[in-house]
Amino acid sequence: MVKQKEKKLRVGVHSLTGCAGCQLSIYFIEDILLDLLDKIELIAAPMIKGANIDGPYDILFVEGSVSSQGDLENLKKWREEAKILVSLGACATHGCMQSMKHMMDEKQVEQTVYNKFPSEKNLQPITAVPLHNYIDVEFLIPGCPPSKDEIVQILKHVLQGRILRVYDKAVCHACSLKENYCLLDQGIECLGPLCNGGCQALCPSFNHPCTGCRGWLDDANIGSGKKLLEEKGFNIDMLVKRMTKYNALQFLEHEKKAKEK
Ligand code: SF4
Numbered sequence: 022m023v024k025q026k027e028k029k030l031r032v033g034v035h036s037l038t039g040c041a042g043c044q045l046s047i048y049f050i051e052d053i054l055l056d057l058l059d060k061i062e063l064i065a066a067p068m069i070k071g072a073n074i075d076g077p078y079d080i081l082f083v084e085g086s087v088s089s090q091g092d093l094e095n096l097k098k099w100r101e102e103a104k105i106l107v108s109l110g111a112c113a114t115h116g117c118m119q120s121m122k123h124m125m126d127e128k129q130v131e132q133t134v135y136n137k138f139p140s141e142k143n144l145q146p147i148t149a150v151p152l153h154n155y156i157d158v159e160f161l162i163p164g165c166p167p168s169k170d171e172i173v174q175i176l177k178h179v180l181q182g183r184i185l186r187v188y189d190k191a192v193c194h195a196c197s198l199k200e201n202y203c204l205l206d207q208g209i210e211c212l213g214p215l216c217n218g219g220c221q222a223l224c225p226s227f228n229h230p231c232t233g234c235r236g237w238l239d240d241a242n243i244g245s246g247k248k249l250l251e252e253k254g255f256n257i258d259m260l261v262k263r264m265t266k267y268n269a270l271q272f273l274e275h276e277k278k279a280k281e282k
């Protein structure tokens with residue numbers, strides 16, 4: 022009997038507005054990608070392939086936030102072409118730095134950035150938001166940049182049908198297990214108690230405060246977190262800047278709810 026050739030998984034990577042660092046996180050797992058080459062076919066990878074093939078994709082990683090008309094059109098097209106769409110990195114999952122314009126006068130920010138607005142409709146800016154504001158996504162990998170381990174986990178999950186465990190603890194959890202000397206106790210404003218972990222407390226382990234690149238915990242009490250940090254003597258303006266670096270939209274949502282109470 023002739024053995025049927027196993028069909029390879031068609032994998033793609035695409036970008037919206039961002040710095041393209043998330044794409045690099047995928048290419049940096051080249052040793053694992055090479056091992057998987059008999060199982061996957063990288064059909065779209067703008068940074069490393071001259072010719073990129075259009076969908077359909079079995080699994081498509083999309084980095085960047087939706088920040089222009091062109092982004093939105095591309096995203097909707099990719100959604101139709103992808104069986105599994107993965108929102109990759111803080112821009113795609115939380116809006117990241119470009120969504121800080123929600124904290125300011127948006128039109129004024131756009132005017133400052135562009136000076137003269139692009140005439141092409143595709144390039145015209147729209148309000149910067151994560152992918153799931155417009156489409157359904159199957160997986161989210163937060164982080165700036167996202168963790169290579171989580172990218173591999175998702176690929177393996179799809180290839181082997183493994184159950185994917187979602188990490189739902191604060192950054193402090195891993196930090197305490199590592200027995201790090203808490204930065205808050207050293208007078209350094211760390212946002213670890215409010216933020217999604219899963220990064221092995223990367224920053225505090227190198228004495229850098231967590232700035233929340235993996236987003237707020239679903240049940241984070243931002244109000245009391247802010248109050249507690251302020252009571253510890255941290256400057257509130259600086260705290261708000263730090264809290265909105267990646268998560269301006271989540272922060273504003275919280276402020277709105279707090280006002281409604
Ligand atoms: S999440 Fe970070 S690394 Fe990824 S595109 Fe955005 S800014 Fe770049």
Ligand code: SF4
Nearest residue numbers: 193196203204211213
């Ligand atoms: S250093 Fe930061 S992440 Fe670590 S325990 Fe203290 S507050 Fe939490």
Ligand code: SF4
Nearest residue numbers: 220224231232233234
């Ligand atoms: S410690 Fe905080 S800022 Fe650093 S990688 Fe983890 S979530 Fe991101």
